[in-house]
Amino acid sequence: MKHISDIKENNKRSILKLLYQNKPYSKKRIAKKLSLSASVITKLCNELQDEGWITEQSTLNSGKAGRKEIEIVINASHKYCIGVVLNHLYTTIVLTDLQMNVIEKQRFDTLQESGKHVAQLIHSLSELITAHHLAPSDILGIGISIKGKTDGRISFSGIWETPVDIASVIEEELQLPVYLDNGIRCSALLESFTYEYRTFIFIKYMEPGIGGAVMKHGELLRGDHHLIMDFGHQIIDPSADYCPICKRRGCLESLISIEGIIQTLKQSFSPKNDPTLWDICNGDKNQITAETIVAAAEAGSIELNQLFKKTANDFAIALLNTVALWDIPRIILIGDFFLSRRFVQYVESALLELQLSPQTFSIDYNIHDDEDLSSIALLLKHELV
Incomplete structure (x- = not known):
């Protein structure tokens, strides 16, 4: 059995974790959320306030008659x-x-x-x-x-x-x-700090790389070699070259990394090959970024939409493989290309094409990641x- 002081500290941590979510919390609401008595929460919040970690702020509108609820917030200036x-x-x-x-x-x-x-x-x-x-x-x-x-x-x-x-x-x-x-x-x-989700697959597709993580019941899974959910290094095309990072043939990272796509586009950059991208970048290949690629695709670049279709298909294959292994119904996708309405449509179309049974998972496209x-x-x- 845990020592009572350990339980107390864990409850304090649970209170602080709630206060980082994008929701207003009073002592009453914290007690309900954590299934603890009002007296216990009041005592813990008083201790946290004395220690400087939290402070009281505005009155919350509960829409009910009776005693007003006071919002509890993290004390920003404490540390x-x-x-x-x-x-x-x-x-x-x-x-x-x-x-x-x-x-x-x-x-x-x-x-x-x-x-x-x-x-x-x-x-x-x-x-x-x-x-x-x-x-x-x-x-x-x-x-x-x-x-x-x-x-x-x-x-x-x-x-x-x-x-x-x-x-x-x-x-x-x-x-x-x-x-x-x-x-x-x-x-x-x-x-997990910002939202209430406690179990989800998290996938990030941005210029520095492609990767994933699994959050299970509020805890990150790691594995013996700290490589659980090495999403970007699944083999997608074994006929392709070896990846310099994982040393495997045709992994997702080697096929569709944004950094690799930018380098390829710079090598073929010309008004003939892609007039839309040329105009958006003002004829300067150094202006080719994930943002300008998305802008050109949305503006109707044939070349980039073809690239997006192939990229989305590879991404969808890796995503379905991951879901099949983990059986976790919530997927959160973060990435530069998800700013493109067309790219998201290509991903969803590929998912429909690759599976005949009803989809057993939901996808949240959070678009930006405050890295x-x-x-x-x-x-x-x-x-x-």
């Missing part, structure tokens, strides 16, 4: 949070309050030499802390969302060729708690909720 998003293209640092409001944001290129990059990262973090006159006690900690395989301390692949113990180095230098995890899992955590805050969600998950 600062630092987040880092690190992939092979760029590194972003954000400073937020406890309500995840961004106070400052920096972005710089990721260096190919790991030692130099980690040193630059530490320097930038130190400057940020100094510029805002923050003491260690003012900071909740540092969350790092990183591309590729990681065990929570070391980056094994995805950015550099050799393993790099990022978390320990930064922790030692800055004397702050540091939490590291794969970028897809961090984004799935952020999704910068995913690292903050990781930090909050470990330190607060």
